[in-house]
Amino acid sequence: MILHAPASRLQFLDTGELQLESGRVLERVTLAYETYGTLAPDGSNAVLIQHALTANSHVAAHDDADEAGWWGPMVGPGAAIDTDRYFVVCANMLGGCGGTTGPASASPGDGLPYGSRFPGVTLRDGVTLEARLADHLGIAAWHTVIGGSMGGARALEWAIMHPERVERLVVLAAPAYSNADQIAWAHTQLIAIESDPEYCGGDYLALGRSPENGLGLARRIAHLTYRHGSELDTRFGRARQRTSRPGERPEYYQVDSYLDHQARKLVNRFDAGSYAVLTRALRDHDVTRGRGGLQEALGRIQAGVTLIAIDTDRLYPPAQLEEIDRALPSPPGVHTIRSLRGHDGFLMEHDQLAAILAATVFA
Amino acid sequence: MILHAPASRLQFLDTGELQLESGRVLERVTLAYETYGTLAPDGSNAVLIQHALTANSHVAAHDDADEAGWWGPMVGPGAAIDTDRYFVVCANMLGGCGGTTGPASASPGDGLPYGSRFPGVTLRDGVTLEARLADHLGIAAWHTVIGGSMGGARALEWAIMHPERVERLVVLAAPAYSNADQIAWAHTQLIAIESDPEYCGGDYLALGRSPENGLGLARRIAHLTYRHGSELDTRFGRARQRTSRPGERPEYYQVDSYLDHQARKLVNRFDAGSYAVLTRALRDHDVTRGRGGLQEALGRIQAGVTLIAIDTDRLYPPAQLEEIDRALPSPPGVHTIRSLRGHDGFLMEHDQLAAILAATVFA
Numbered sequence: 113m114i115l116h117a118p119a120s121r122l123q124f125l126d127t128g129e130l131q132l133e134s135g136r137v138l139e140r141v142t143l144a145y146e147t148y149g150t151l152a153p154d155g156s157n158a159v160l161i162q163h164a165l166t167a168n169s170h171v172a173a174h175d176d177a178d179e180a181g182w183w184g185p186m187v188g189p190g191a192a193i194d195t196d197r198y199f200v201v202c203a204n205m206l207g208g209c210g211g212t213t214g215p216a217s218a219s220p221g222d223g224l225p226y227g228s229r230f231p232g233v234t235l236r237d238g239v240t241l242e243a244r245l246a247d248h249l250g251i252a253a254w255h256t257v258i259g260g261s262m263g264g265a266r267a268l269e270w271a272i273m274h275p276e277r278v279e280r281l282v283v284l285a286a287p288a289y290s291n292a293d294q295i296a297w298a299h300t301q302l303i304a305i306e307s308d309p310e311y312c313g314g315d316y317l318a319l320g321r322s323p324e325n326g327l328g329l330a331r332r333i334a335h336l337t338y339r340h341g342s343e344l345d346t347r348f349g350r351a352r353q354r355t356s357r358p359g360e361r362p363e364y365y366q367v368d369s370y371l372d373h374q375a376r377k378l379v380n381r382f383d384a385g386s387y388a389v390l391t392r393a394l395r396d397h398d399v400t401r402g403r404g405g406l407q408e409a410l411g412r413i414q415a416g417v418t419l420i421a422i423d424t425d426r427l428y429p430p431a432q433l434e435e436i437d438r439a440l441p442s443p444p445g446v447h448t449i450r451s452l453r454g455h456d457g458f459l460m461e462h463d464q465l466a467a468i469l470a471a472t473v474f475a
Numbered sequence: 476m477i478l479h480a481p482a483s484r485l486q487f488l489d490t491g492e493l494q495l496e497s498g499r500v501l502e503r504v505t506l507a508y509e510t511y512g513t514l515a516p517d518g519s520n521a522v523l524i525q526h527a528l529t530a531n532s533h534v535a536a537h538d539d540a541d542e543a544g545w546w547g548p549m550v551g552p553g554a555a556i557d558t559d560r561y562f563v564v565c566a567n568m569l570g571g572c573g574g575t576t577g578p579a580s581a582s583p584g585d586g587l588p589y590g591s592r593f594p595g596v597t598l599r600d601g602v603t604l605e606a607r608l609a610d611h612l613g614i615a616a617w618h619t620v621i622g623g624s625m626g627g628a629r630a631l632e633w634a635i636m637h638p639e640r641v642e643r644l645v646v647l648a649a650p651a652y653s654n655a656d657q658i659a660w661a662h663t664q665l666i667a668i669e670s671d672p673e674y675c676g677g678d679y680l681a682l683g684r685s686p687e688n689g690l691g692l693a694r695r696i697a698h699l700t701y702r703h704g705s706e707l708d709t710r711f712g713r714a715r716q717r718t719s720r721p722g723e724r725p726e727y728y729q730v731d732s733y734l735d736h737q738a739r740k741l742v743n744r745f746d747a748g749s750y751a752v753l754t755r756a757l758r759d760h761d762v763t764r765g766r767g768g769l770q771e772a773l774g775r776i777q778a779g780v781t782l783i784a785i786d787t788d789r790l791y792p793p794a795q796l797e798e799i800d801r802a803l804p805s806p807p808g809v810h811t812i813r814s815l816r817g818h819d820g821f822l823m824e825h826d827q828l829a830a831i832l833a834a835t836v837f838a
Contacts, residue, residue, distance in 0.1 A: 232726070292711040292730040293704030299731045300695045307688045309672060325670045332663045333696060341656030341792070348655040350761060363595070363759060367655040368662045396726060398713060426789070429704070 121146050121174045122211050127244045130206075136231040140220045143241055144211025145169050145203035148187060149195035151249065158251040159193060160242070161202045162259030162266040164459075165334075165390050166382050168210030171202040185462040192466035194474070198255065203245055205266070206238045207389035215385030216317055228314030230389060235266045235397050239273050246277065256473045257415075258282035260458035261428070262390070265290075265397045268436075271413045272399055280473040281415040284465075285422050285458040287432035288406055288439070289398035294427065297337055298395040301330035305384050314385055327384040328375030330391075335374045340424040340454030406439040413440070418472040420447045420465070422457040447472075484509050484537045485574050490607045493569075499594040503583045506604055507574025508532050508566035511550060512558035514612065521614040522556060523605070524565045525622030525629040527822075528697075528753050529745050531573030534565040548825040555829035555837070561618065566608055568629070569601045570752035578748030579680055589748075591677030596752060598629045598760050602636050609640065619836045620778075621645035623821035624791070625753070628653075628760045631799075634776045635762055643836040644778040647828075648785050648821040650795035651769055651802070652761035657790065660700055661758040664693035668747050677748055690747040691738030693754075698737045703787040703817035769802040776803070781835040783810045783828070785820040810835075 122144055130141040146169040151158060161171050163182065172181035172188050172195075187193045187200055204210035207230070215230035246254070257278050259267040264286025271278040290298070305311055308326025312319050336344075348367040403409040419437055421430035430448060437443045449464045451457030458465075485507055493504040509532040514521060524534050526545065535544035535551050535558075550556045550563055567573035570593070578593035609617070620641050622630040627649025634641040653661070668674055671689025675682050699707075711730040766772040782800055784793035793811060800806045812827045814820030821828075 289713060291704070292707040292713070292728070293699075295711075295713065295728050296695075296699055296707060296730045296734055299728075299734055300692065300699065303688075303692050303695065304667065307692065308670075325666075329663065329666050329670065329692075332659075332666065336656075336659055336663065341654070342794075344655040344659060348658075350652060350655070350658065363755065365655070365658050365662075367659045371659055371662055392726065426704075431705075 121178070122169065123147065124211065125245055125248055127241060130237065130241060132231060132237050133234045134232060138213065138231065141206070141213045141241060142211070142217075143203055143206075143213075143245055145201060145245060146171070146174075147249075148172060148174065148200040149198055151199040151251070155251050155253075156255060157198045158246075158249070158254050159198045159200045160246075160254045160257045160267075160270070161187070161193070161200060162257065162263030162270075163202060163205065164259070164261035164263050165394060166378060166387065167263075168208065169202045169204045170210075171200070182459065186465065192462070192469050192474070193258075201245070201249065201251075203242050205262075205390060205393075206241050207233045207386060207393060209383035209386040212241075214383065215314065215389055216383040225315075225317040227316070227318055227385060230314075230385065232396075233389060233393050235262070235269050235393055236273060238266055238393070239269045242270070243274060243277070253277045253279055256280040256282060258284070258473070259286070260284035261286055261455065262394045262397075265394065268399060269397075271415045271417075272403075272409060275412050275414040278413075278415040280418070281413065282418045282420065282469070282473060283433070283436065284420040285425055285428050285433075285455055287397075287428050288410065288436050289400060290395050291432070295395050297333065297427070298391050301333055301391055302388055304329040304333065305388050311384060314388070316384070323384045324379045327382070327387055328372075328379050330387060331375045331378040332371045335371060337427040338454060338456045340426060340452060343424070343452045343454060346452070406435070410436065410439045411441055416473070417444050418447065418468065419444060420449060420458075420468055422449045422451050422453075422455060422461070424451055424453065424457065425455045427455040484541070485532065486510065487574065488608055488611055490604060493600065493604060495594060495600050496597045497595060501576065501594065504569070504576045504604060505574070505580075506566055506569075506576075506608055508564060508608060509534070509537070510612075511535060511537065511563040512561055514562040514614070518614050518616075519618060520561045521609075521612070521617050522561045522563045523609075523617045523620045523630075523633070524550070524556070524563060525620065525626030525633075526565060526568065527622070527624035527626050528757060529741060529750065530626075531571065532565045532567045533573070534563070545822065549828065555825070555832050556621075557837070564608070564612065564614075566605050568625075568753060568756075569604050570596045570749055570756060572746035572749040575604075577746065578677065578752055579746040588678075588680040590679070590681055593677075593748065593752060595759075596756050598625070598632050598756055599636060601629055601756070602632045605633070606637060606640070616640045616642055619643040619645060621647070621836070622649070623647035624649055624818065625757045625760075628757065631762060632760075634778045634780075635766075635772060638775050638777040641776075641778040643781070644776065645781045645783065645832070645836060646796070646799065647783040648788055648791050648796075648818055650760075650791050651773065651799050652763060653758050654795070658758050660696065660790070661754050664696055664754055665751055667692040667696065668751050674747065677751070679747070686747045687742045690745070690750055691735075691742050693750060694738045694741040695734045698734060700790040701817060701819045703789060703815060706787070706815045706817060709815070769798070770804075773799065773802045774804055779836070780807050781810065781831065782807060783812060783821075783831055785812045785814050785816075785818060785824070787814055787816065787820065788818045790818040
């Protein structure tokens with residue numbers, strides 16, 4: 113099950129067996145990825161872009177006829193991440209539904225979707241898999257590993273797990289660990305999905321069921337943490353939705369309609385089991401696990417570090433980037449993007465982002 | 476169905492028929508309330524306390540043997556709201572489940588619970604009903620009407636609907652209208668309840684079903700808006716729950732357990748239909764409805780106004796109290812409670828609240 117990953121340029125690496133951090137083993141793991149630009153003969157120009165919770169490897173269009181990517185204005189010839197100069201790689205996270213092995217994939221044993229049999233994975237498991245892709249592509253060290261939100265957390269793990277393979281690290285709107293607030297928001301979303309009777313304990317695909325209500329509700333909750341209250345109020349206020357659709361009551365507000373639209377969009381492009389697996393992976397994100405304290409964990413990093421916060425981010429507030437900064441051996445400071453968009457500013461404030469990247473990693 | 480309203484001191488007023496703001500009519504409406512202290516012969520010492528979304532008329536214990544109330548430390552002999560001096564009244568909101576007619580009440584027609592037949596109500600409908608209680612008790616004008624959260628919104632409506640009957644008004648952690656952010660959070664909670672198959676379109680009681688999952692999830696979402704992220708992180712961090720309960724996985728965090736506990740507590744004491752009806756009433760709260768702009772609506776108030784915000788409130792941020800302040804003919808300023816607790820500070824920061832009330836309404 114590959115959802116909305118344009119198949120034309122999607123590439124697959126069969127990586128064989130993967131031993132997970134938990135000790136469990138996944139057989140025959142496939143990693144889906146896309147590349148943009150050309151790798152320099154000395155392999156020095158490779159940039160790894162890490163996607164967020166529900167995105168995929170399609171970070172940008174490959175040509176004019178191609179579908180837009182989730183960070184389109186940031187990546188391309190002459191763009192902030194310039195594919196005329198850099199070889200850009202974006203891989204779908206382990207457990208996702210954009211081509212990489214996940215709960216909706218066929219299990220090697222019986223060919224049925226993994227469903228409830230798919231094991232819990234961690235962001236570190238994702239990095240382990242992606243290191244195989246770097247080997248495959250002949251990339252000894254990434255010029256830059258960059259990501260926002262879950263992608264930022266994964267980028268951070270890359271620089272800690274493989275310090276010698278990451279020359280520059282950009283962490284955007286992401287923490288060193290998910291704190292109690294973020295664990296709690298994840299909890300509400302997991303309950304929304306898993307208490308939908310259509311979820312069937314995770315085996316809905318094999319049973320021909322579809323937990324759309326649960327996934328849609330999880331997305332609505334998540335989306336509210338992605339945006340900022342005053343942005344929503346500026347855009348929608350108390351305006352009612354004016355439609356003539358039957359059954360629509362007068363108290364249906366425009367912001368309700370907006371949230372319902374966000375929910376429908378996700379339900380149409382994303383797998384509920386992947387959402388649960390990745391939500392747990394992000395919830396369990398903690399660079400200190402098994403590494404002592406925060407300074408010890410972050411002290412492993414050899415990359416030059418760029419930290420970027422969004423001032424209105426109510427999911428990962430700037431204080432969490434400042435915490436990373438303070439714990440680094442040479443605190444680089446935190447760049448702040450000013451945005452009305454809240455956390456989602458990392459997907460939208462391209463100009464500010466481009467300026468920061470031009471002044472730091474791509475200087 | 477009266478949940479957790481200690482019956483011993485609960486009083487009932489049969490108010491007959493109630494014409495709602497929507498034009499619909501509710502027959503034989505009962506209002507449940509409690510009183511504390513003694514009404515002065517001239518009726519000048521009556522204080523109306525308005526409860527929040529899931530509270531009830533039991534604002535404080537009536538004696539040492541009585542169950543604690545939701546604002547216990549604030550109300551009693553010698554307390555901030557001194558029942559030796561004041562006659563305190565607290566009534567259960569229309570649509571609630573603390574004794575006042577609501578969706579779980581028996582319908583006069585067939586004796587079965589109203590369920591889906593219970594009409595939408597507004598905070599103004601609640602005030603209309605409570606004005607009958609004031610008539611019944613012989614209270615021409617309230618010395619003070621005070622409330623926090625939904626109670627503050629209702630207190631505001633009291634002072635606008637009956638300016639001559641409210642001498643002092645205290646609005647605590649409540650807005651002049653629910654904005655898009657608050658409408659959106661309400662939307663997620665309504666979906667959580669109404670998409671639970673056990674809800675049965677609202678008729679679960681008559682059918683012997685119980686939408687516990689949906690109500691519990693709504694409460695978890697709401698509770699996260701009631702608290703502040705850094706409070707949760709200080710209290711729980713990433714600590715796991717250490718129990719030996721079977722089936723509990725290592726990734727069950729203390730903050731998950733805390734949220735689950737909050738959900739269970741509410742499910743055991745509150746009706747899902749009331750939760751939906753009151754959530755809609757609060758969502759539809761807008762003092763400007765049918766009254767022109769904010770200045771015109773608030774310009775009707777004759778009471779002396781005290782506005783109190785909580786600095787960490789992420790449900791009703793201080794800016795919404797400041798907005799009321801700016802729109803009042805004589806802006807009284809906004810008192811700010813400093814709290815780690817977020818919105819729920821209105822239920823917990825008794826000392827700061829007492830000091831503000833002593834300096835203003837009870838000076």
